[in-house]
Amino acid sequence: MLKAALLDRLWGRMNERGDFPMLQQSLRTTMAAMSNDDLDFSGLVQIVLSDFALTQKVLRLANSAMYMAFGGNITTVSRALMVLGMDAVGHLVVGLKIVDHFHHSAPRRIDAKLELNRTMLSGCVARKLTERGDLREGEEAVVCTLMRQIGKLLVVFYLDAEWDQIRRQVDTGMGENEACESVLGVTFEEIGLEAATRWRLPALIRVGMTEFDPLQNDEPRQVQWLRAITNYSTEVANVLTQPHLPESQRDVRIAELAQRYSRTLNSDPDVLVDMSLTLAEEETRDGVMREIFELRANADAIARESLDPESCIRAGVGELQALPSDSGLAPALAMASETVLAGLQFERTVVFVRHGSGIFKASMGFGAKIDAALPKLSFATAFEPDVFHLAIANSVGIFIENARDPKMHARLPQWYRRAFDGVHSFVLLPVVLENKSTVALLYGDWAHHDVPRRISQREMAALNELARELGRFFAYAPVSELETL
Structure with a gap:
């Protein structure tokens, strides 16, 4: 009961910013369209078409190399839905809306921008891991991965003072989740699950965004697979974006993660390592990792100004x-x-x-x-x-x-x-x-x-x-x- 009351107060605080309720309503509308068989695509098409930028992103991804084999030259949202499937496009829309919301809400603080980019990188890892499988399951895994970070993002973007307190405790050696619970009385994961519930995301996404336990074998394989994708992608992104980490240590940590998750992901550990490091190189040339490096290059000056x-x-x-x-x-x-x-x-x-x-x-x-x-x-x-x-x-x-x-x-x-x-x-x-x-x-x-x-x-x-x-x-x-x- 105490945690529920605290989460209600947190939501009230975030609602004061004005843009947060708009995100909630937008995600609820999208999920409602996905779950309504009578809409015959029109509801979800209208949601996408009502946002020009979102329309372009859906079509761009539908025509990317990842999905080219499924549709070829896709020029309409309706065609994207017909070729890729309603669930795949619906989950894609949810992921894009979450990322776009935080992009548009991004404050001047460098730590907020870095956390958003780390989340985006984890989504890139999840999409790369699933690009050769079922489209619906792949986009669902991306949403789970983004939602695993959502509790932390909400604190960073909407609860500045509390985030500063959490960072100060982390600087003394406390773990992030422990520091969050110390300051707020709830963990990042609990805040994220509350968001998933209030946004009416499906139960499979809510369980897929939680902690992975390789010894737990009493749940459906789909749930364990989603958790493995979500947690592996998150941990890889954390390693790739850790500042001042020597390349040799980075490679060792990526290899350790690949060994831990390879069985559940049904992938060879060496393949996972190559995929992760290749993605890091691609993103460093022109992507999220490059922006992270550029942000960090100016971090000292920004930190001095913030003091x-x-x-x-x-x-x-x-x-x-x-x-x-x-x-x-x-x-x-x-x-x-x-x-x-x-x-x-x-x-x-x-x-x-x-x-x-x-x-x-x-x-x-x-x-x-x-x-x-x-x-x-x-x-x-x-x-x-x-x-x-x-x-x-x-x-x-x-x-x-x-x-x-x-x-x-x-x-x-x-x-x-x-x-x-x-x-x-x-x-x-x-x-x-x-x-x-x-x-x-x-x-x-x-x-x-x-x-x-x-x-x-x-x-x-x-x-x-x-x-x-x-x-x-x-x-x-x-x-x-x-x-x-």
């Missing part, structure tokens, strides 16, 4: 400025909150929104254990001699360098001390409209540090600019949206 708080905050301001004023308040607040969290590497952030009842309520937040704290965070607009009321009366932000100082501690309200014990430093950023009314308050803190942290004047200026930019989204937000925050 500069002012640059991070101003980049967030630029992203907010690019959003139309009527694009929705929740996405803008989430973007601003994540910018503050990542830019200053805070422990957590909270957005307080003023409601018509004269109360500032915490509407969203990011960071460790924030979901449990949010319902307890609110304060009335009526004046009290504390720093929160000082902040909402200000037009610029307030930085409290040492919240543990006895004089400052006396200015902290009781509700705050109960919720956030142990904070060393924090910032309060008022969001003020042109009529001078404060409609929101952004909070971010550093906790459990022996030495108080500082915010420079230039960083504070960037934070104030971020808060000012948020004001226009409140000006356009309907009252009904404000009340739901």
Whole structure:
């Protein structure tokens, strides 16, 4: 029950970004078309034709060397369906929609782009492994392989703050799955399975995307084969993209994987090794691997920039400025909150929104254990001699360098001390409209540090600019949206 509740909250957080529900609906529609025998292809054809880019990709793949023997010169989606089969094209569409969604959602962060490319490479491995077999089963295996990575992709793309915490734990030697469970309370695989369920993907895909156990022989061979394809493709992609791995060690690891999976894949280990390394060479010349190398070539510069708080905050301001004023308040607040969290590497952030009842309520937040704290965070607009009321009366932000100082501690309200014990430093950023009314308050803190942290004047200026930019989204937000925050 606790995991189910947590997954519901994660989905709520991802839905705030606006584009995620569109992916869910698109995949559900595609799966519905595949499972409806009465559509006579027309439903799936319409899904493909409604997206010009998707149409071109389906036709390009249908005419690729891999599928040439099945159809020759295929110029229409209907012909592709007739020749390749509804299941094959349907699974192809699902895979393309997943990849395209994350391409279009790709943030500026290099780690997100690298994770997406690693996922795409695993899909290339799966397609290469299955190119001489049944088309339907081959595309089904590609979808399983992509879905095995989906939990991690959703965290990287939609839960920036939590992903940063996971990476910090991984840097200390913890495994990725263990770190994910430590931070989120669920594993990447559990998040991926939840996505597969909510997108109404078939049961075979849901079991095919899970962990492979070569000793488990009490399940249908098709299930074990799918798991082997999925896990082998994922592990090969991980080895091929591991930075600074000598070529000799890479070849040894690929050979070990081939030995482990060859029996279930019904392939000679040497054939698997040759296929994997040949694909790596092809992709390095002109494909996903090349892009990964190019991204890594610039990784140091990007990492240095990401460590500069002012640059991070101003980049967030630029992203907010690019959003139309009527694009929705929740996405803008989430973007601003994540910018503050990542830019200053805070422990957590909270957005307080003023409601018509004269109360500032915490509407969203990011960071460790924030979901449990949010319902307890609110304060009335009526004046009290504390720093929160000082902040909402200000037009610029307030930085409290040492919240543990006895004089400052006396200015902290009781509700705050109960919720956030142990904070060393924090910032309060008022969001003020042109009529001078404060409609929101952004909070971010550093906790459990022996030495108080500082915010420079230039960083504070960037934070104030971020808060000012948020004001226009409140000006356009309907009252009904404000009340739901």
